[in-house]
Structures are given as structure tokens and as C-alpha cells.
Amino acid sequence: MKSPAAANDEAMHLSRPLPDDEELVDQVPFHFDVGRRTFLQLLGSGLLIAVSTSEKSNAQERGGRRGGGQAIPVAGRLHIGKDGAITVFTGKVECGQGSRAELTQAAAEELRVAPDRITLLMADTDTVPDDGGTAGSRTTPSTVPAVRAGCAAARDLLIAAAAKTWGSDPAGIVIANGSATSSDGSRHYAYADLAADEAAAQTLGDTVPDDVTLTVIPEWKTLGKPLARPNGPDIVTGTHAYPSDITRPGMLYGHVLRPPAYTAKLVSIDLAAAEAMEGVTVVRDGEFVAVAAPNSWLAREAGAALAKSARWETSPHPASNTLSEHLRTTAHDLPENPHAEETAAAKTTVRETYTIAYVQHAPMEPRAAVAEWGADGKLTVWTGTQMPFRVRSELARAFKVSENSVRVIVPDFGGGFGGKHSGECAVEAARIAKAAGKPVKLRWTREEEFTWAYFRPAAVIEAEASLDVDGKLTSWHFVNINAGGNGIDSPYHCGKKHTRSVGADAPLRHGSYRSLAVTGNTFARECLMDELALAAGTDPLAFRLAHLESGRLRDVLVEAAEKFGFADRWKNKAPSVGVGIACGLDKGSYVAACAEISVSENSIKVNHVCQAYECGKILNPQNLVAQVEGAILMGLGPVLREETTFEGGRITNAAFSRYAVPRFADVPTLDIHLLDRPDLPSVGAGETPLIVVAPAIGNAVFHTTGRRLRDMPLRLG
Amino acid sequence: MSTPITIQFTVNGKPREVLSPPERPLLEVLREDLALTGSKYGCGEMQCGACSVLVDGRRQFSCRMPMSSAAGKAVRTIEGLAKQNAGDQGGTESLHPVQQAFLDEAGFQCGYCTCGMIMTAVELLEKTPAPDDAQISAAMNRNLCRCCAYPNIIAAVRKAATIAEESRKSSREIE
The missing domain is CATH 1.10.150.120 ([2Fe-2S]-binding domain)
Known part of the structure; x- marks a missing residue:
């Protein structure tokens, strides 16, 4: 099956490496006093600092409009009201990863104001710049600098305006607490004064350079320090409106008729029973059948009436118990090991196959959207997505309207993990709303989320490596079938290396996931390294160190091993517990973990995870620890239990009662060691801490049981 | 489809009366009829606890608690804590x-x-x-x-x- 549900989603093409890192990078050229009208309506008059939205949209807009240079599309990065209120705009979303705090810190730092002075407006496509999707750990390395640059420009403007007003040298002016102070301390000029001084903004606008100077680390007052999520009070009081909480006047609740299997085609249906229900609107457009009703109970009742009369035709679909075989036999261009010569000359060759099951993100908030068509034909959709601008495009394409006729608003939502890059629920809600002539809320059920959302791709990984008489790697051959090439390159010294990612006939719709293929590739590589260490007659830490140059990866490996006491605990094996180690890198950050596990009655219990992690200069240590811990614990699920199973085109465990994600009882002792590197740029940390959990545990299982588990989830029984 | 009945209960100390089918889950009445959206849907099968409320002081999974069981009871939600x-x-x-x-x-x-x-x-x-x-x-x-x-x-x-x-x-x- 070619994933029918993914037909309208460009991100979900099968059989090619997945665009986990795909991102538009903000170019940050500044244009002042452009596009003010919208903002004046929204925020009142004042100073607007805008940025061009993206290279791509620049080109499109320029081509589509007359007047050449006048038509550079801009979106506001920052607005300062005459009352001194500061609003910062970003296309990034907040779904638990901490972007709201971090981007608030970035703005506060450069404006030299307290973070609570900043209002951060996120992910409303009518108002914010397209900062690219919230994916690939890109907020920290690309959006933080973009926000800082915009805010630093405003700060420079404040200094220049103050200097001009006072007729003094800008060099002596100090900015603190949102105000410029003259060198003798006698005069003050606040952001509110700047916003009120339209002439200053107008005349100075042209003189602000593109290459603004960012605040250097030793002078940081806000960045580099903990900052709690700014809207935390709304979270703990239940007042924050998640996408599924949004309510509109006259709103109805939607329900979509789902096929009983992936391959099912609708043969016939009788709409009469549902249509006869009071207040119920039935929508049918080919295979798409849905209802809208005054509450979700009635919507479900009407949906059940539809399902009862629906007749479907199904065709065969592979089952999960033959998945590995299916992927191997349908793999496209599976390459041979090109290192036959090295293998023949080697003292030892290890050749193994590793498999990774399909798993799902299962965010606490399933997909949800509220869609409303305005009298002017404009469509507004509130939804939880990591890709607000991509979903806007998806909606525009679906309804054949211009992107300007669609507004996507993304309230802070309930979890993404790479699982909410697409807008299918938004399209469905808008489709029902259009037919019903009223705003419609559609919130997927857990079963729908587990069935019709996308999955982390399953993988079969074939690996073969050889060693010489000295226990040094001489060849490395590593092929990932189906899951992609992220993190496939081995960091270890080796004479000849060959890595490839090939596609296969994927039975399930797949897409991004926290760390995506890096987890599987790291699992296979780090388990193979353990097997090779054994073959070389050395310990797993020494074997890795012997093949690693000095540098960031080695640093975290040594740190984790020392803090955990790995060498000693591995050698002097304690009864009934095993220890394992693994390291890896992704998206510019470096991680190593040691795990201690125990086994009883074929069940693996993780007792302790000690992780060392380095992601350049740390921007928010409190949030970073939370991300690292969360990633480790989330990572335990697909190691120990999580596996999407399917048969006959149906997901057979589409419920939390049958798909067991980590719970409180699974939490081991966590020991996190962050390496702060002020000499290195900050990179994102929401994903990479996850990648070493599986191999560290797999290696620990071998250490205590002597059994090498090569299939995720790891099962002894 | 069952007939709606009048159900009285208290929510965060306030008496409430709703017209609802008796099987309808408490969660949906709180969220859709009473605009108390702090309690969330997460699974609909008492597995995730996002819908947890206190009924007569005991935690209940409101996603699976029929309205008939809430009749005459005191329900406390997140909105009633502060x-x-x-x-x-x-x-x-x-x-x-x-x-x-x-x-x-x-x-x-x-x-x-x-x-x-x-x-x-x-x-x-x-x-x-x-x-x-x-x-x-x-x-x-x-x-x-x-x-x-x-x-x-x-x-x-x-x-x-x-x-x-x-x-x-x-x-x-x-x-």
C-alpha cells in the first residue's frame, strides 16, 4: 500500500530519506516601517521591526507582483508600542520543548529588558515571520539568532535615537532595564520614547546595519540562565487553551467516518439514519464522509449510524509479524558489501542484522483543529502543528484558494515529537466546516491518532565490519533499509567505510519522529561496536576510545564513563545486573550514556541511566535538563515495549492499554552531566539525548545475560 | 440513541443542572456544556489520566464516567483549585x-x-x-x-x- 492518507502530504513520500532537517532559514535583512498597517491594527501605533520571510517566498512574491523592489514580503519580528509594550513575533511553535522560554530569553537579552516585559506571539501565519517548521532541533541554532538580531537592531536604534535627541556620542550611552541612560546618568530614553518618536524611527531606519552586534556571552543577563515557561501559570490553572480547547460561537463538533482498514474502499453507504438526527449535518464527498453535530456525543452517535450502513471492499496488506522479511524483500537496490578484500584479509568479521519496529509519537493531545470560514471566504484554522506555514499551504491547495485567504493559528499544543508536521486534521475540519456553514472542531480519538497519523519508520539494518590482528577496524559496511540515513555515518576510525540508506515498500505511512532514523542507526552501530569489542578481546569503552579521535564525542564518552564508573563496573560484574555504554552524535550535539539494568523472568528493568551531553553554549540549563531527561525516558518506550502491530490493514494495538508507553514506574535513576561549551555555538537539544538509550540498554542486557538482542523493542522472552 | 435526562450535580461548589443522555461522559459535559476545558481527553479508556477530576473527593477518569454516575455528586476540577x-x-x-x-x-x-x-x-x-x-x-x-x-x-x-x-x-x- 502506498499510504493513502499521505497522498496530500509532501513530507511523507515513501522510500526516500525523510526531511527531518528540512527548514527555511531566516535571512534577517531588515526593512523598517514596511507593512505597518496590519500591525497598527493589531497592536496600535509604534515601532515595527520587520524581516523578510524567506528566500523562497521572496522569489515567489517578487515574481507575482508588479513594482519590483517595493514588494519584498515582510513580517514583523518585533513591535514596540508607544506604551513601551514589547511584542516579539516568531513562526516557531511551543509544544513542550521550551521554545517559548528560550526565544523570550533571546529577545530580552538583546533588548536588555527583563523577560517578563516580552510578549512572544507564536505561530499565527497572518502576523509572524515564517521561521520554518519547528523541527530538526532548529529553533536554537537558527531562530534564536534571528530573534536576537531583530532585537539587537531595536536596541541599536534606541541608542542612536537617544544620542540624536541628546546630541551626544552614542558610545557613552548605557542600556539597562529597557531604557537608555546618558553617560552622566542624568537623562533617560526608553523604548516607549523611541516608539513615540516616529521621526527618529523613520530617519534612523535606513542607517541600521544588517550585521548587528549580538551581546557577548560574558555580558549575558538572561540567556545562559534558567527561565521557566512564561505561560506556566496558565498551564497549572487549566486556563491555557490548547487547540482542542478552542471554542468558537456556533461551533459544531466533527466526526469522520474512517475505513475499517488501510486498503478499504467505500462501496456503499446510507446517510439517511444520520441525516435524520436532529442538529446533525452529514458531509459526503466521494470517500470522505463526516458529520457535524452540536456536541461530540451526538457526532459520535451519527458517526456510528453511518459506520453501520457502510460497506467496504478491502485488499491484502502486510502484517507486522512478517515486517522485516517484507522490508528486506522489497528493498530498493540493496547494495553488497564492497569491502570483500578487507573482509577476506581480516582476522575477524562480524556480520549482523538489526531491526527496528514501527513506533508512534502518541502525543498526549491527539490531532485537533477548529476551522472557521469567514463571510469574506477567509479560512481560519486553529490547530496543533509543528509546521504552521506548511499547513497553510496544505489548506490553500486543498480548497484551491490563495495562501492569503488562509490563516493558521497554532496555540501552544500538547506534544509533537516530530509527529505533527502535517495538516490532515485541519483539512478535515475545514472540509466539514465548509459544508456545515459553521465553525467545526475536530479532535481525533486516540485510536484515530494511533491509526491515521504517521509512524516512525521501521527498519532493517544490515551491518558487517572486520578487524585486523591488532583489533583495529579495517572495514565497515552498514545499510539501513526503510528508515533513512540520518546519523548513519560512523564516527569511528576505520580503513574503509560504506554506509547506505535504501527505501523499501513501506506498509505504513511514515514521517518524522524525535531523532528519526538516528536512533535505529545508533542502536545498530553501538551494539555492533560492542560485538566487535568482544571479538577483539577488549572492553567496550577501550575499544571505542581506540577508534575515536580527541574531540567532542570522545569528551562526552569519557565523561559518562567516569561519572558512572563504567570501566570498573563492566570488569567487576555485579551479580544479576548488567552495564552498557554507547555514544553518538546528531544535529551538532554529542551524547554518551551508561545504563545499568537487571533482568527478572525475562523482563528488563532499567535501574540507572548516566548521560553526558554537550550542545555548545547552554542557553537555558533548566529547560535543557528537562529535555535531556524527557528524551531518555521517552526513548525507553521503543527499547522496552513500544511496537505498532498490524494485520489485515488494521493497527491491532491502537490504544494505550495495548501500546505501553513509559510510565512513572519505569523511571530509573537519572544522572545528567551537561558539558557547557561557551566557545561553541548553541545547538538544539530536544532530540539527540534520545539516541544512545537503546544501545546502552542492549549492551547492558548482553553484559548480564550473555544474550545479544538485535531487535527493538528488546525482548528476552 | 438514548433520551436526554436532567442531571443535577455540583461542580467546584456550584450547583449545576444539565440535560444530557445518561451515558454521556462527564468529561464531555464539563468541556462542552460547562466550558471547563482544563480536563483533557487523552485516550478515552482510563489509561492516561488527562481527564482526572475528583468526584466526592476521589479521583475519577471523567472520560469514562457516565453522567448518570455524577448525578448528585460533588465534582472538583482544576478550575476549582485556585x-x-x-x-x-x-x-x-x-x-x-x-x-x-x-x-x-x-x-x-x-x-x-x-x-x-x-x-x-x-x-x-x-x-x-x-x-x-x-x-x-x-x-x-x-x-x-x-x-x-x-x-x-x-x-x-x-x-x-x-x-x-x-x-x-x-x-x-x-x-
């Missing part, structure tokens, strides 16, 4: 100790599970005022957090116990 400060013109609230502790300890990431976590912790601390980590973990184990903010949630519950104990002490001293 105290409105009397005489305060600005309408400010004093957070419940458990809410304050979740805020202080950053006991959430996306926060979608938080209201259910807080309600479950409120029930725990009312029964067991000074729980150890194992008791916290056991009492909270039916609540899921996919961000896996579990360590901070445990810290928050521990902190809430401390805040509550301190406030008990200080009120004894005043007496």
Missing part, C-alpha cells in the same frame, strides 16, 4: 499548593497532562500528606506524560507536600 482572593480588585488568585509546586518545579513540558496530574496529586496528598517517592510514583502511575516530565512531576508532588505542611504549621502557629 482560591479567588477576597477583596482583591484585580481578581487575583492564590494557587493551590499543588499548582504552585508544579509551577515552581516546572512539573510539565507541553502541559496537556498537567491538570490531570495535579488533580491526582491533590487526591494523593489529601490521603497521604507526606508521601515518599515510591508512594508518589505508585499513586501517579495511571497518569501518562508523553513528554516524560516524570522526574519534575515527582519533585513537584514532593514540593507540594512541603508547601502544604508549612502552611499547616503556620496556621497552627497563628491559632
Whole structure:
């Protein structure tokens, strides 16, 4: 099956490496006093600092409009009201990863104001710049600098305006607490004064350079320090409106008729029973059948009436118990090991196959959207997505309207993990709303989320490596079938290396996931390294160190091993517990973990995870620890239990009662060691801490049981 | 389709009357009829705890509690925890100790599970005022957090116990 549900989603093409890192990078050229009208309506008059939205949209807009240079599309990065209120705009979303705090810190730092002075407006496509999707750990390395640059420009403007007003040298002016102070301390000029001084903004606008100077680390007052999520009070009081909480006047609740299997085609249906229900609107457009009703109970009742009369035709679909075989036999261009010569000359060759099951993100908030068509034909959709601008495009394409006729608003939502890059629920809600002539809320059920959302791709990984008489790697051959090439390159010294990612006939719709293929590739590589260490007659830490140059990866490996006491605990094996180690890198950050596990009655219990992690200069240590811990614990699920199973085109465990994600009882002792590197740029940390959990545990299982588990989830029984 | 009936109960101390089919889940009545959206849908099968509310002081999974079972009962939701400060013109609230502790300890990431976590912790601390980590973990184990903010949630519950104990002490001293 070619994933029918993914037909309208460009991100979900099968059989090619997945665009986990795909991102538009903000170019940050500044244009002042452009596009003010919208903002004046929204925020009142004042100073607007805008940025061009993206290279791509620049080109499109320029081509589509007359007047050449006048038509550079801009979106506001920052607005300062005459009352001194500061609003910062970003296309990034907040779904638990901490972007709201971090981007608030970035703005506060450069404006030299307290973070609570900043209002951060996120992910409303009518108002914010397209900062690219919230994916690939890109907020920290690309959006933080973009926000800082915009805010630093405003700060420079404040200094220049103050200097001009006072007729003094800008060099002596100090900015603190949102105000410029003259060198003798006698005069003050606040952001509110700047916003009120339209002439200053107008005349100075042209003189602000593109290459603004960012605040250097030793002078940081806000960045580099903990900052709690700014809207935390709304979270703990239940007042924050998640996408599924949004309510509109006259709103109805939607329900979509789902096929009983992936391959099912609708043969016939009788709409009469549902249509006869009071207040119920039935929508049918080919295979798409849905209802809208005054509450979700009635919507479900009407949906059940539809399902009862629906007749479907199904065709065969592979089952999960033959998945590995299916992927191997349908793999496209599976390459041979090109290192036959090295293998023949080697003292030892290890050749193994590793498999990774399909798993799902299962965010606490399933997909949800509220869609409303305005009298002017404009469509507004509130939804939880990591890709607000991509979903806007998806909606525009679906309804054949211009992107300007669609507004996507993304309230802070309930979890993404790479699982909410697409807008299918938004399209469905808008489709029902259009037919019903009223705003419609559609919130997927857990079963729908587990069935019709996308999955982390399953993988079969074939690996073969050889060693010489000295226990040094001489060849490395590593092929990932189906899951992609992220993190496939081995960091270890080796004479000849060959890595490839090939596609296969994927039975399930797949897409991004926290760390995506890096987890599987790291699992296979780090388990193979353990097997090779054994073959070389050395310990797993020494074997890795012997093949690693000095540098960031080695640093975290040594740190984790020392803090955990790995060498000693591995050698002097304690009864009934095993220890394992693994390291890896992704998206510019470096991680190593040691795990201690125990086994009883074929069940693996993780007792302790000690992780060392380095992601350049740390921007928010409190949030970073939370991300690292969360990633480790989330990572335990697909190691120990999580596996999407399917048969006959149906997901057979589409419920939390049958798909067991980590719970409180699974939490081991966590020991996190962050390496702060002020000499290195900050990179994102929401994903990479996850990648070493599986191999560290797999290696620990071998250490205590002597059994090498090569299939995720790891099962002894 | 069953006929709607009139059901009376109290929510956060206020008497409420709704017209609803008796099988309709309490969660949907709270969210859709009473506009109390703090309680969330997460699974619909009592597995995740995002819908947790207190009914006559006991934690219930409102996603599977039929309205007929809520009749005549006292329901407490996240919206009823904070105290409105009397005489305060600005309408400010004093957070419940458990809410304050979740805020202080950053006991959430996306926060979608938080209201259910807080309600479950409120029930725990009312029964067991000074729980150890194992008791916290056991009492909270039916609540899921996919961000896996579990360590901070445990810290928050521990902190809430401390805040509550301190406030008990200080009120004894005043007496």
C-alpha cells in the first residue's frame, strides 16, 4: 500500500530519506516601517521591526507582483508600542520543548529588558515571520539568532535615537532595564520614547546595519540562565487553551467516518439514519464522509449510524509479524558489501542484522483543529502543528484558494515529537466546516491518532565490519533499509567505510519522529561496536576510545564513563545486573550514556541511566535538563515495549492499554552531566539525548545475560 | 440513541443542572456544556489520566464516567483549585499548593497532562500528606506524560507536600 492518507502530504513520500532537517532559514535583512498597517491594527501605533520571510517566498512574491523592489514580503519580528509594550513575533511553535522560554530569553537579552516585559506571539501565519517548521532541533541554532538580531537592531536604534535627541556620542550611552541612560546618568530614553518618536524611527531606519552586534556571552543577563515557561501559570490553572480547547460561537463538533482498514474502499453507504438526527449535518464527498453535530456525543452517535450502513471492499496488506522479511524483500537496490578484500584479509568479521519496529509519537493531545470560514471566504484554522506555514499551504491547495485567504493559528499544543508536521486534521475540519456553514472542531480519538497519523519508520539494518590482528577496524559496511540515513555515518576510525540508506515498500505511512532514523542507526552501530569489542578481546569503552579521535564525542564518552564508573563496573560484574555504554552524535550535539539494568523472568528493568551531553553554549540549563531527561525516558518506550502491530490493514494495538508507553514506574535513576561549551555555538537539544538509550540498554542486557538482542523493542522472552 | 435526562450535580461548589443522555461522559459535559476545558481527553479508556477530576473527593477518569454516575455528586476540577482572593480588585488568585509546586518545579513540558496530574496529586496528598517517592510514583502511575516530565512531576508532588505542611504549621502557629 502506498499510504493513502499521505497522498496530500509532501513530507511523507515513501522510500526516500525523510526531511527531518528540512527548514527555511531566516535571512534577517531588515526593512523598517514596511507593512505597518496590519500591525497598527493589531497592536496600535509604534515601532515595527520587520524581516523578510524567506528566500523562497521572496522569489515567489517578487515574481507575482508588479513594482519590483517595493514588494519584498515582510513580517514583523518585533513591535514596540508607544506604551513601551514589547511584542516579539516568531513562526516557531511551543509544544513542550521550551521554545517559548528560550526565544523570550533571546529577545530580552538583546533588548536588555527583563523577560517578563516580552510578549512572544507564536505561530499565527497572518502576523509572524515564517521561521520554518519547528523541527530538526532548529529553533536554537537558527531562530534564536534571528530573534536576537531583530532585537539587537531595536536596541541599536534606541541608542542612536537617544544620542540624536541628546546630541551626544552614542558610545557613552548605557542600556539597562529597557531604557537608555546618558553617560552622566542624568537623562533617560526608553523604548516607549523611541516608539513615540516616529521621526527618529523613520530617519534612523535606513542607517541600521544588517550585521548587528549580538551581546557577548560574558555580558549575558538572561540567556545562559534558567527561565521557566512564561505561560506556566496558565498551564497549572487549566486556563491555557490548547487547540482542542478552542471554542468558537456556533461551533459544531466533527466526526469522520474512517475505513475499517488501510486498503478499504467505500462501496456503499446510507446517510439517511444520520441525516435524520436532529442538529446533525452529514458531509459526503466521494470517500470522505463526516458529520457535524452540536456536541461530540451526538457526532459520535451519527458517526456510528453511518459506520453501520457502510460497506467496504478491502485488499491484502502486510502484517507486522512478517515486517522485516517484507522490508528486506522489497528493498530498493540493496547494495553488497564492497569491502570483500578487507573482509577476506581480516582476522575477524562480524556480520549482523538489526531491526527496528514501527513506533508512534502518541502525543498526549491527539490531532485537533477548529476551522472557521469567514463571510469574506477567509479560512481560519486553529490547530496543533509543528509546521504552521506548511499547513497553510496544505489548506490553500486543498480548497484551491490563495495562501492569503488562509490563516493558521497554532496555540501552544500538547506534544509533537516530530509527529505533527502535517495538516490532515485541519483539512478535515475545514472540509466539514465548509459544508456545515459553521465553525467545526475536530479532535481525533486516540485510536484515530494511533491509526491515521504517521509512524516512525521501521527498519532493517544490515551491518558487517572486520578487524585486523591488532583489533583495529579495517572495514565497515552498514545499510539501513526503510528508515533513512540520518546519523548513519560512523564516527569511528576505520580503513574503509560504506554506509547506505535504501527505501523499501513501506506498509505504513511514515514521517518524522524525535531523532528519526538516528536512533535505529545508533542502536545498530553501538551494539555492533560492542560485538566487535568482544571479538577483539577488549572492553567496550577501550575499544571505542581506540577508534575515536580527541574531540567532542570522545569528551562526552569519557565523561559518562567516569561519572558512572563504567570501566570498573563492566570488569567487576555485579551479580544479576548488567552495564552498557554507547555514544553518538546528531544535529551538532554529542551524547554518551551508561545504563545499568537487571533482568527478572525475562523482563528488563532499567535501574540507572548516566548521560553526558554537550550542545555548545547552554542557553537555558533548566529547560535543557528537562529535555535531556524527557528524551531518555521517552526513548525507553521503543527499547522496552513500544511496537505498532498490524494485520489485515488494521493497527491491532491502537490504544494505550495495548501500546505501553513509559510510565512513572519505569523511571530509573537519572544522572545528567551537561558539558557547557561557551566557545561553541548553541545547538538544539530536544532530540539527540534520545539516541544512545537503546544501545546502552542492549549492551547492558548482553553484559548480564550473555544474550545479544538485535531487535527493538528488546525482548528476552 | 438514548433520551436526554436532567442531571443535577455540583461542580467546584456550584450547583449545576444539565440535560444530557445518561451515558454521556462527564468529561464531555464539563468541556462542552460547562466550558471547563482544563480536563483533557487523552485516550478515552482510563489509561492516561488527562481527564482526572475528583468526584466526592476521589479521583475519577471523567472520560469514562457516565453522567448518570455524577448525578448528585460533588465534582472538583482544576478550575476549582485556585482560591479567588477576597477583596482583591484585580481578581487575583492564590494557587493551590499543588499548582504552585508544579509551577515552581516546572512539573510539565507541553502541559496537556498537567491538570490531570495535579488533580491526582491533590487526591494523593489529601490521603497521604507526606508521601515518599515510591508512594508518589505508585499513586501517579495511571497518569501518562508523553513528554516524560516524570522526574519534575515527582519533585513537584514532593514540593507540594512541603508547601502544604508549612502552611499547616503556620496556621497552627497563628491559632
